[in-house]
Amino acid sequence: xxxxxxxxxxxxxxxxESKGPTVMPIVVAVPKELASGEQRIAIVPEVVxxxxxxxxxxRIEHNAGMNAFYSDDLFMAAGAKxxxxxxxxxxxxxxxxxxxxxxxxxxxxxxxGTIVIGFMNATYNLEAxxxxxxxxxxxxxxxxxxxxxxxxxxxxxxxxxxAGGYMAAILGAGNCPKFLPMLTTAAGTIRPATVLILGAxxxxxxxxxxxxxxxxxxxxxDVRRAAGEQVRSLGARFLELEINAExxxxxxxxxxxxxxxxxxxxxxAAVARADIVITTAAIPGRxxxxxITKETVAMMRPGxxxxxxxxxxxxxxxxxxxxxxxxxxxxxxIGPQNLPARVPxxxxxxxxxxxxxxxxxxxxxxxxxxxxxxDEILAASLLVHAGEVRHGPTRDLLGGGxx
Numbered sequence: 001x002x003x004x005x006x007x008x009x010x011x012x013x014x015x016x017e018s019k020g021p022t023v024m025p026i027v028v029a030v031p032k033e034l035a036s037g038e039q040r041i042a043i044v045p046e047v048v049x050x051x052x053x054x055x056x057x058x059r060i061e062h063n064a065g066m067n068a069f070y071s072d073d074l075f076m077a078a079g080a081k082x083x084x085x086x087x088x089x090x091x092x093x094x095x096x097x098x099x100x101x102x103x104x105x106x107x108x109x110x111x112x113g114t115i116v117i118g119f120m121n122a123t124y125n126l127e128a129x130x131x132x133x134x135x136x137x138x139x140x141x142x143x144x145x146x147x148x149x150x151x152x153x154x155x156x157x158x159x160x161x162x163a164g165g166y167m168a169a170i171l172g173a174g175n176c177p178k179f180l181p182m183l184t185t186a187a188g189t190i191r192p193a194t195v196l197i198l199g200a201x202x203x204x205x206x207x208x209x210x211x212x213x214x215x216x217x218x219x220x221x222d223v224r225r226a227a228g229e230q231v232r233s234l235g236a237r238f239l240e241l242e243i244n245a246e247x248x249x250x251x252x253x254x255x256x257x258x259x260x261x262x263x264x265x266x267x268x269a270a271v272a273r274a275d276i277v278i279t280t281a282a283i284p285g286r287x288x289x290x291x292i293t294k295e296t297v298a299m300m301r302p303g304x305x306x307x308x309x310x311x312x313x314x315x316x317x318x319x320x321x322x323x324x325x326x327x328x329x330x331x332x333x334i335g336p337q338n339l340p341a342r343v344p345x346x347x348x349x350x351x352x353x354x355x356x357x358x359x360x361x362x363x364x365x366x367x368x369x370x371x372x373x374x375d376e377i378l379a380a381s382l383l384v385h386a387g388e389v390r391h392g393p394t395r396d397l398l399g400g401g402x403x
Contacts, residue, residue: 030060043352044070045075116132123285142381161202169206169207193217195219204280279317297317304332308336311337
């Protein structure tokens with residue numbers, strides 16, 4: 001039997017009737033994202049339909065999917081209930097699905113023992129982490145899901161990086177004063193634009209593929225030599241440098257001072273001849289590495305564009321300003337924030353499927369929530385539980401966490 005909700009406040013709710021013992025469904029609540037610029041939603045109707053068929057009760061906050069073009073009617077048709085206020089949304093909810101981390105005020109709305117799943121970005125949200133710890137909320141951070149084969153379907157970082165890489169190429173093309181493809185016209189032949197991608201991870205590879213589809217000549221560089229094969233498979237030229245900086249978990253290790261000097265010289269020459277440069281280099285939990293100095297920007301062609309995907313963590317370009325577009329030395333430098341939110345329909349779709357796969361680990365064969373998070377994926381992504389910060393690096397930032 002579902003937790004009673006005021007019928008006037010929730011569309012499609014049938015008042016509960018006492019007809020003998022019933023099994024309480026697991027209530028999943030999906031609030032509207034309130035962070036500035038966020039247009040995604042943590043669930044989509046296709047996933048709602050699968051969850052409700054599996055016995056979950058799914059509640060969606062009114063208009064939570066509006067900015068991603070998923071209407072309340074679509075959610076209701078899939079079996080969800082629409083809540084018109086947070087109190088009704090969260091009443092009895094065991095699971096809360098989010099995209100962005102909860103604010104302190106949102107944490108205060110949750111009951112003890114509630115499980116929150118989403119991106120937590122703990123390094124920059126320590127106050128909210130502390131409040132979740134003190135209120136004995138359980139929080140799983142999807143950015144901490146280990147990059148192992150079994151967890152590929154839950155890898156929200158990769159799915160959202162795909163959306164970010166696509167939008168980076170579109171943003172670069174939209175700000176470039178040149179055509180990207182080669183054109184043969186009555187006025188003569190127009191040479192194709194050159195696009196340089198720095199960093200061939202998930203976002204970089206998607207940016208390469210998109211720029212190629214737009215007709216540009218594409219070059220790419222990554223300190224991991226193994227990335228060269230993937231770059232070439234997409235039709236781009238891989239810039240070679242005799243450095244192997246393969247690190248753990250599919251990320252690059254930090255370069256030595258000598259390696260940085262070699263890299264800088266080659267990258268500077270490539271940047272100077274490019275019409276569009278897309279930078280994607282990031283080191284988890286640390287400031288983004290500097291790839292493009294202001295001196296290098298001064299060498300670029302007039303009208304050249306830099307799209308810095310690392311803007312939120314300090315930027316790969318020395319002149320990047322997070323959230324702004326600036327002009328320096330004739331170049332256009334874009335520091336976008338939250339690019340996946342600019343394609344909310346498909347980024348929400350991919351994210352929701354990541355969440356669906358993750359939820360499967362939280363339920364046992366009898367359909368009940370597991371009590372112990374011993375699965376390696378759950379253990380690695382568990383941020384806060386039972387009044388303790390379980391993620392070591394975050395606990396260290398808080399001075400050892402709560403005993």
